[in-house]
Amino acid sequence: MHFRSAPILTLTLIIAATAAPAAAGLPGDEWQAKVDPWVLDSGRSQATEFLVALDEQADLSAAEGLPDKEAKGAYVFRTLTEIAGRTQAPVIADLSSRGVDHRAYWIANMIWVRGGIDTVQAMAERNDVAHIYANPAVRVDELPRLPGDDPGSPENVEWNIALVNADDVWSLGITGSGAVVAGQDTGYLWSHPALVNQYRGGPGDHDYNWHDAIHSGGGSCGPDSPEPCDDHGHGTHTMGTMVGDDGLGNQVGMAPTAQWIGCRNMNQGVGTPATYAECYQFFIAPTDLNNLNPDPSKAPDVINNSWGCPPSEGCTDPNVLLTVVQNVRAAGIVTVHSAGNDGSGCSSVTTPSAIYDESFSVGATNSSDGIASFSSRGPVTIDGSNRRKPDISAPGVNIRSSTRDGGYQGGWDGTSMAGPHVAGLVGLLISGNPGLAGNVDLIEEIIAATAVPRFTTEGCGGDPSNAVPNNTYGWGRIDAWAANRYPFTLTALPSVRSVCAPADAVFDLTLEPDAGFSEAVTVSATGIPAGASAAFSVNPVTPPGSSQLTISGTGSVAVGSHPITVVGTPVSNPVSHTVTVTMNVSSQAAGSVSLTAPGSGAVNQPLRPSFVWTSAAQAATYDLQVATDAAFSNLVLDRTGILSTTSTPAADLPSNTRFFWRVRATNGCGSGAWSPTFDFATVALPGDCGLGTAPAVRFADDFESGGPGWTHSGPGDSWALSAARVHSGAQAFHANDPSTTSDQRLVSPAVVLPAAGSALTLQFWNWQTMESSFSGCWDGGVVEISTDDGSTWTPLPTSVLLTDPYDGQVTGLAGLDGWCGDPQDWLNSVAEIDAYAGQTARFRFRLGSDSSVSREGWYIDDVKVQSCVPSEPPLFGDGFETGHTGAWSLTVP
Secondary structure, three states: OOOOOOOOOOOOOHHHHHOOOOOOOOOOOHHHHHEOHHHHHHHOOOOEEEEEEEOOOOOOHHHHHOOOHHHHHHHHHHHHHHHHHHHOHHHHHHHHHHOOEEEEEOOOOEEEEEEOHHHHHHHHOOOOEEEEEEOOOEEOOOOOOOOOEOOOOOOOOOHHHHHOOHHHHHOOOOOOOOOEEEEEEOOOOOOOOOOOOOEOOOOOOOOOOEEEOOOOOOHHHOOOOOOOOOOOOHHHHHHHHHHOEOOOOOEOOOOOOOEEEEEEOEEOOEEOHHHHHHHHHHHHOOOOOOOOOOOHHHOOOEEEEOOOOOHHHOOOOOOOOHHHHHHHHHOOOEEEEEOOOOOOOOOOOOOOOOOOOOOEEEEEEOOOOOEOOOOOOOOEOOOOOOEOOOOEEEEOOOEEEEOOOOOEEEEEOOHHHHHHHHHHHHHHHHHHOHHHOOOHHHHHHHHHHOOEOOOOOOOHHHOOOOOOOEOOOEOOEOOHHHHHHOOEEEEEEOOEEEEEOOOOEEEEEEEEEOOOOOOOEEEEEEOOOOOOEEEEOOOOEOOOEEEEEEEEOHHHOOOEEEEEEEEEEEOOOOOOEEEEEEEEEEOOOOOOOOEEEOOOOEEEEOOOOOEEEOOOOOOOEEEEEEEOOOOOOOEEEEEEEEOOOEEOOOOOOOOOOEEEEEEEEEEOOEEOOOOOOEEEEEOOOOOOOOOOEEEEEEEEEOOOOOOOOOEEEOOOOOOEEEOOOOOOOOOEEEEEEOOOOEEEEEEOOOEEOOOOOOOOEEEEEEEEEEOEOOOOEOOEEEEEEEOOOOOOOEEOOHHHEOOOOOOEEEHHHOOEEEEOEOOOOOEEEEEEOHHHOOOEEEEEEEEEEOOOOOEEEEEEEEEEEEEEEEOOOOOOOOOOOOOOOOOOOOOOO
16 A cells, blocks of 8 residues: 555566566477466467566656646556557557457556467567466355345434444535546446436436446346446445435445446456456546547546455466556556455455555454454465555445345445445545545545554464554554544534624634644635635634634625635645635525425325425525424424525424424524414324324333333343343343344233224334344244233234334244344334233243354333323314204304
């Protein structure tokens, strides 16, 4: 891994120094020294594929001194294509005369060929050929994973995204905008809800955004697919971890507003060095769908590579892609590469391109920040370098992301899942600091310097137990928040200032150091509106320090909203930070507002309705109030400073409830009047009581009093009150899912159920992670009921579960239907129990496990049994069913 202090190596092809000297008509079998053994073995019996690397390769060392990524890309493209165009013609003519298939590349000066041993020998004997590399078909490295499509929307961002603090970066307004991430993999379902809005080619412009390096076969996609397509599924999952977000709660990606482009380098999960190189070439200078008009200005900022090429499958020369990767890096593109899944032994990072210094290689960690057993370790010995690898680590165990069927799936394991986290982090860094684009050394330095240190006693490569970096975790597990703060932070308060002209707008700036930073920072402002002027109270500022930005002369500024960008630029450090503030200028108090949606009297509204209203004259911000009464004395939502004419609650409103809402506009000169009030009702959920009825709680326990009357027993019983996870209060009941056989039973006190016709439900909140299988559940939980004081028990069937149906049959419970699977947030389970009305019942929460694999288990909280009873009768009512209408009179005008 390169840092700023380590200049990019002179990119002369290393293989030229290791191969035997080329000379026409080499005597005897000396030409074979220039040929990979795999090519010799496979070519003697049939036509084989190989890469002819020419002796002359580009020296791209001058790219490092160029000012930005676009300049680097243009220089690299121009230099590489010039050398290929000048030197390849004689070799191509030779191949054409032999009638063999071939394809020329400029990413490195090489030509793909399919031919027999006679062609191999002819190429190896040429003066201008340095080496013949194998081009084997290599299957993507996959690990077994938990099955089960998960189409539902989670309550929060995925655990892995939250663990690396990407969501904290989003809170700063940094979500990936302005960055372009790329992936070469099995392809991508570009229309997936989590990916379609981020695809640079959306809604269907695939020129410069997609390339298919599969020219025959291609499975369900066919060859040369004209649009992004995935014939395997691996690629769609990895891209989801980079940018995935469908706007409906499936926040699976690191940089959800970054753009992405893609290249398919595998045919149904099988790739070759030539297909990998072809995708690398496309990314340096993307082309149209006819592979014409290459444009290096459209190159991505980072490429994710979740694939490998092991010696066991034909990549016997570890340097087969070295020059390719070096040239990509010289173009200012970060190349993230999965370290491999051949752990836990030392020196198990063995495959191109993970082994290269120029690749930013990634190991896999779990939710506890421990290294995954499968994650490959360093040092790299296959090329004799003894290079430390991986460079960095990221979550790669039990990852949930997008799938090629348009859904979502968790349980994916592998460094293939870890790498995309780092590619997404690069997108966040460039989004927050566009000046980083093209500075590969500095980007890698920031990620490494801000990683969470992880120590190990594995001792690979002689690592002591306190070594950081080391050959297990590299520099540690990535931390997106810390990386985006490096080496200082710049904040502004308030972020929006509303003034009544000609008053000044004043913003307080704060600079805090990170990683020992102590340089002076010059602050500047752009976007100052015409007629106004800006001044800083202190400039430059040495962190920790502060300054005050004052915008004066607002009397000459047009009424309206004016965004202003404040930039902090260190004296010598190349990492600057920006923050955007907004100045709203008004000349009179804000005007009136009209409400739009939800319309007055609307029913069955979602629990997070979108409130919409019309804009008001000279409005700077808006205030929104939502209450359960028309006098607005019982507010459930009170938002101020809203910048747009729409607002959606961050949390669910109560279901089956009538609400009242109103809005007013505000600005620096004053607030307008509150709008007329609208009312609406939220949708009724399972377990809610209908119109004309009210809930009657027959039993309830939140376990805050210790769960009196509850008992637990059974083989391996571990049911106990726990504070580890709660839905409410301070404790809930919990049972472990152990790696041994168990049948653990938690039994409620007796509950007297009311008579029939009362809409009886059992309701409880549960959090679960229990071992699933490919067809159901190895371990799992079920709810049972007894009406004979526990002598016999009957499982509540799926048919009565109004929410959260069972996941499958539980092996550990003799095939009973039950819940199991990946970690999920708290869910409210509601079961209809009308069939047991009028009886006395007990409820049993039963967890069963087999003899292998442990999980965190099952948490139960806030259990209640509820019925619905008629509401208090109205003061007057007549349904006319009796026919007694004598009290009514009819008056005809």
